[in-house]
Amino acid sequence: GSEYLPSISVYQTATNVSLAGPFTRSTFGSGSMSKSSRSTIDLLGEGIPDTSMHEITSVLYMQKEEAREQLTKQDLMKTIDVYLTETETFCFLDIPVEMISVDSPEAEDVKKQNEAYVLLCKERAGNDRFVERMVQTFNGAPKSKEVQSEKINIKDAGVTATLWDMHDTFQAMDFEDQIKQEKAQQVTVPESKIATMKSYSQSTSVGSSVEDESHSSCSADSESVIIVQVPVDVDYDTEELMNNEKLHQNLVIMERVIMENIFQTKLAAYRQLPVLTTEEEVVGRSEDMDQASGLIAVVVPSIEHLWSYSCNLTADRNVSSMVWNTQNPDLLAVGYGEFEYTNQKGGLVCCWSLKNPMWPERIYTCENGVTALDFSTVHPNLLAVGMYDGTVALYNLCELSALPALDSSDSLNMHTGPVWQLKWIEQDRLSKGDEKVETLISISADGRITKWHLGKGLEATDLMRIKRLGFQQSNKLMEKEKRIEALISRQAPGMCFDFNPNDTNIYLAGTEEG
Helix, strand or coil: CCCHHHHHHHHHHHHCCCCCHHHCCCCCCCCCCCHHHHHHHHHHCCCCCCHHHHHCCCCCCCCCCCCCCCCCHHHHHCCCCCCCCCCCCCCCCCCCCCCCCCCCCCHHHHHHHHHHHHHHHHHHCCCCCCCCCCCCCCCCCCCCCCCCCCCCCCCCCCCCCCHHHHHHHHHHHHHHHHHHHHHHHHHCCCHHHHHHHHHHHHHHCCCHHHHHHHHHHHHHHHHHHHHHCCCCCCCCCHHHHHCCHHHHHHHHHHHHHHHHHHCHHHHHHHHCCCCCCCHHHHHHHHHHHHHCCCCCCCCCCCCCCCCCCCCCCCCCCCEEEEEECCCCCCEEEEEECCCCCCCCCCEEEEEEECCECCCCCEEEEECCCEEEEEECCCCCCEEEEEECCCCEEEEECCCCCCCCCEECCCCCCCCCCCEEEEEEEEEECHHHCCCEEEEEEEEECCCEEEEEECCCCCEEEEEEECEEECCCCCHHHHHHCCCCCCCCEEECCEEEEEECCCCCCCEEEEECCC
16 A cells, blocks of 8 residues: 555646646646645655656646535634725826915905805706716817918118207207297387377377367377387297187187078078068168059969089089988988999088088098988987998098098998998897897898998898899790799899888888889
8 A cells, every 4th residue: 555655646746737828838848836736745745755756857747627625614614814905096087176365356256156056066956957977078189280470570770860960959949949939029018108008098088178289199199009019920830720629619600600691581581580681671671562562462482592502522413312310400411423333433422501501511522422321310420321332331420530430341241232222220129129229221233131230340231132033934935944944033233122110120122123
């Protein structure tokens, strides 16, 4: 039995060797063994000398499945210690907390945002309006772009002031001040001459009893008065004088008074007011009435010409449009422009008033002929002007500037044909119910009815494009070519339009074709 035991242990050693699979070294010439095989050799073959193991040069190893160890009752009763350790924490999203001081200007906004977030979290629970879902954000691939800018040109500029130039400049300034002081001294009257003027006034008030004495004193004093009244040549700044606002106001008032005296009779007839007459005119009329008292008066209907709005600026110009101001019925705006393309020249807008029928109150020159005018109802100082090239301009009559306050020359949706009519319309604002807002509507020869917004400049929105159908053929030809040819249509030039007074959303448009 003792001889059989070593042979069994050697066999077990050869069969219980575990291989590492396909990633181990070659099975031939390898001397590696598992721990289980080595432990078996140590337990069962303690009597076998070590020299027998060194003599084996090549061993064929065979893989064998390990059998499960059968646990006994004593093994099950043993106490086993199990240690649980925490793995490393991986952070996928980290939003650091931002702290803001209470005294900072942003503290109030942050408090409002936090309160709104807390309120949102409270309302979210059990609310059907909030749905949880996962969202993943994809970041676009970065792109490299190159930008080339124009070369910045730099220029050096220098100015040299010599000593003699500065000396001459200051000498000229001192010379001008000296001349002004001399002129001021010449204008002032000395006290001796003032006394002479007083004596002259006293001598002229003396009675006829001392006529000789007063005459002699008057002749003596008159010489002194003549010396005082000698005009002094004072150089006034003409440009400064013409730009004086007070002088302009006084001239306007004087001009209106003169015009009222000239046109008083005609203006009174226009207003149906009594005519102001002098005593001589009243006496002359009374004599004429006495002579004609015996005659039978016969009233014949007639038209009396009162006046004409014309001046040298409007000579040989075509009147294209007219409109009365909505608030001031005495103010009439007249547009001048040609209707034919071959006769086009610069346009003109004149605002005439009854205060001066001979010269307009406002004059606006335009690059193209004026074709349409209209005053705003809400803002009577705004005048809309339509031109032959499709431009729409707004002029503010309260300003003295001759340039338009707004125009559509820079608009991408401007008219491409003549603007034949303009009109201010009050329409309901959709966002605020009954409140109405005034808008400008235009119709043009390009077949468009456009609505203009004044919020940010003149922005255009097309309300309608007028279409014109082609010539209709006979019924037989239409039946034959119905499937072959399509209906041809194009835009019809718009000439005029009118809105319903009760509902401004309803309007009629007139075209060139009738």
